[in-house]
Amino acid sequence: GDAASGAKIFSANCAACHAGGNNVVNGAKTLKKDALEKYEMNSIDAITYQVNNGKNAMPAFKGRLTDAQIDDVATYVLSQSEAGW
Numbered sequence: 425g426d427a428a429s430g431a432k433i434f435s436a437n438c439a440a441c442h443a444g445g446n447n448v449v450n451g452a453k454t455l456k457k458d459a460l461e462k463y464e465m466n467s468i469d470a471i472t473y474q475v476n477n478g479k480n481a482m483p484a485f486k487g488r489l490t491d492a493q494i495d496d497v498a499t500y501v502l503s504q505s506e507a508g509w
């Protein structure tokens with residue numbers, strides 16, 4: 425995926441809850457590297473699955489974003505977690 429494209433998709437669709445890699449709804453489940461590792465979300469496949477399907481208070485994006493957009497935003501989240509946001 426294209427992280428630069430993913431950054432724009434993140435701003436428009438994710439930042440309301442996840443600005444700066446945080447989580448305003450569930451403070452344990454951030455997008456920081458330690459949390460992604462703890463909850464086994466530290467892969468493109470795991471992030472893609474959750475963005476497609478949602479989980480608890482997080483909405484599903486399948487049908488709202490294209491497969492390519494979801495791949496791009498997953499790439500962005502994983503690269504930001506590696507970079508420390």
Ligand code: HEM
Nearest residue numbers: 437438441449450453454459460463465471479480481482
């Ligand atoms: C969890 C990504 C949009 C609320 C997560 C996690 C990822 C993620 C990777 C797992 C974090 C972890 O387990 O440590 C994204 C992306 C989004 C997005 C890429 C945009 C496409 C949103 C929005 C909301 C939201 C808009 C709020 C309305 C949550 C919540 C969780 C979560 C509540 C915890 C889910 C649970 O395990 O119970 N998100 N998110 N997310 N996100 Fe999002």
